[in-house]
């Protein structure tokens with residue numbers, strides 16, 4: 598009898614330690630409470646199909662999908678290795694917005710938000726109507742650009758061109774003038 602009580606106490610103690618560790622990990626990663634079900638980040642990669650929307654002509658693979666305990670929705674998480682900027686870059690927000698739209702189309706429920714996780718901070722990005730329209734606009738522009746004979750540069754950032762893999766063949770590159 599004493600042994601059974603001791604064993605029960607030991608199991609309770611171990612469970613407490615595991616819960617505490619899970620809470621610390623969750624805080625460190627910035628992920629909301631929920632089960633990680635879709636992961637393409639290195640060693641923990643699961644073999645999953647990219648999310649595809651024929652309706653919107655989009656395809657993409659977020660780093661994670663987690664289930665929100667509050668709303669039961671799937672929440673996309675995009676992980677960036679860089680340190681967090683003062684505010685998330687528009688391109689990152691747009692990318693996350695595209696994942697939110699893909700999740701909406703796949704699961705039939707629109708997520709309230711997505712998460713942008715940088716090396717030292719995470720941002721919760723509301724999936725607003727405005728962001729949804731921006732994503733649809735961007736997808737439309739990309740579709741039109743695919744068939745256009747010339748595509749004009751959409752920014753004035755030499756650093757972006759310097760880091761671009763297409764700069765040598767790009768007639769619009771700012772890299773050589775920077």
Ligand code: SF4
Nearest residue numbers: 750758761764767770
């Ligand atoms: S080099 Fe050309 S394709 Fe690359 S970022 Fe600059 S303008 Fe865009």
